Amino acid sequence: MKKILLGIALLTLSMTFNACDNLDLAPEDYYASGSFWKTPSQVDGAMVGLHNQLRNYQFTMFNLGELRGGTLRDGTSFTGTASLNAGSIVRQDIRESSPGISNWAGIYAAIFQVNNFIYQVEKADYLVATDKSYYLGQAYGLRAFYYFQLYRTYGRVPLAKEPKVVISTPTTAQDAYLPRTATEKETLDFIKEDVNKSVASFADNYTTKMQKAQWSLAASQMLKGEVYLWSAKVKIDGAAPATTTADLIMARTAIEAVIPKYSLQSNFANVFNSAASASLKGNSEIIFALRYGQGEATNSFSQFIYAITDPLAGYVDDKGVAIPASDPLKVNGGGTIIRYEYKYDLYTQYESADTRANVTFLNFNKGAIHATNLRKFIGTIVDGARSFSDDFPIFRVADAYLMLAEIKNKQNQDPSAEINIIRTRAYAGSVAPVYVNGTFEQNELAIFAERQKEFVAEAKIWHDLRRMQDASGTPLVFRKDLNLVGVLDNIAGQNHKILWPIDLSTLNSDETLKGQQNPGYSGT
Helix, strand or coil: CCCHHHHHHHHHHHCCCCCCCHHHCCCCCCCCCCCCCCCHHHHHHHHHHHHHHHHCCHHHHHHHHCCCCCCECCCECCCCCCECCCHHHHCCCCECCECCCCHHHHCHHHHHHHHHHHHHHHCCCCCCHHHHHHHHHHHHHHHHHHHHHHHHHHCCCECCCCCHHHHCCCCCHHHHCCCECCCHHHHHHHHHHHHHHHHHHHCCCCCCCCCCCCCCHHHHHHHHHHHHHHHHHCCECCECCCCHHHHHHHHHHHHHHHHHHCCCCCCHHHHCCCCCCHHHCCCCCEEEEECCECCCECCCHHHHCCCCCCCCCCCECCCCCECCCCCCCCCCCCCCCCCCCECHHHHCCCCCCCCHHHHHEEEEEECCEEEEEECCCCCEEECCEEECCCCEEEEEHHHHHHHHHHHHHHCCCCCHHHHHHHHHHHCCCCCCCCCCCCCHHHHHHHHHHHHHHHCCCCCCHHHHHHHCECCCCCEHHHCCCCCCCCCCCCCCCCHHHHCCCCCHHHHHHCHHHCCCCCCCCCCC
């Protein structure tokens, strides 16, 4: 692991948070200070700090969960004014010399801080029992969430379970290195252990904080459902899952506990758009979200919008109505240069009455040019300037319904009710096409189609492709006959790319990683 000792020491000894509104509110002392970890308010501030750190990984999650999903373009933007980023990842041209992400995606920095929080809170005799349990429920949930990101990306990973520098000082840098787990199962079992600790620690306390911008029991239940659904369907250590029946029961129980406590917004736009009302942050559909706000922090989606200097004259929308040549989305200078652009073919997957299409995209058409700009997380205008301050949802109840549909389908039960719940909201005011139960594969593809349209830019599609499967149990990522899928060729030697490689710098700087590259990448 790349300079892990230095990383722990620097973070433990120097990490502070800026005093600001909401998630930037922070303790006065750093974590290793002798005056810190003394009062409940300091623990609360530290938990706010952990969420501030999590928010910093929003675009990392996008890179890991969205770029390889087959829905993004590479090359040049439709305006002809910008080169699009991450083309090699979009094209699945991933190799250990240029993987697109490095140093375990930087996630261990956050894990080290969560480990320190757990260590400090477990021995905090100044906390009342209920508060201590709630904080530990949050911390174990956050740690499981981080490790699940790593597991789905790399498979076997080093397991840092305690803050070594806080507890003891290794004699050499090599003493702080952590080897990868011997098996994928060992990593997955640890994630399950953590998420179950989280659920148990919350003890049926569904209280949410900061308008659902802090981890909660419902977030842990959603994560548990996703972890056990993955365990039920995805090969582990090259073998088919051995505990599918039990894992599906665990996943279903977790998801069904969440659904009654939340409700879909009647209008798809209101799930995301804080421009209509500040009260929409943490709305009834949101289970857990990364909080953004004017003057506090903004999301990464300005990179998906044209620059106001781009040539936009002559374009019409999906109904043939002329698009204003000057700033049709009222970016007001808040846009930069288009660096990420979704394929027009994704827009065409929506039927004309599906309201998600024009909430998610602005469609541009001129002659042979057909293109989209993402406008799902476009934020609001404050004092004449565009602020990209929409929250980024990690879990929402629409995801719960479609996960339940997927679980029921794997249990050979009818998932049509959950599919139709999502469709009905999507076609608000219009008659939605009713889905009728079909074969396992027909159901799976119908669920995937809804997920593909529902969760654009929410960092889910690559993970969906890896988890969801056809009638033979083959992941959809290998299906060449599906539209807009980041296809890997299971015959021509690319199946190993289902996992990302460890970058060469990390591989060569850690003695414990010698010979530990993911199979298929050596020498590329």
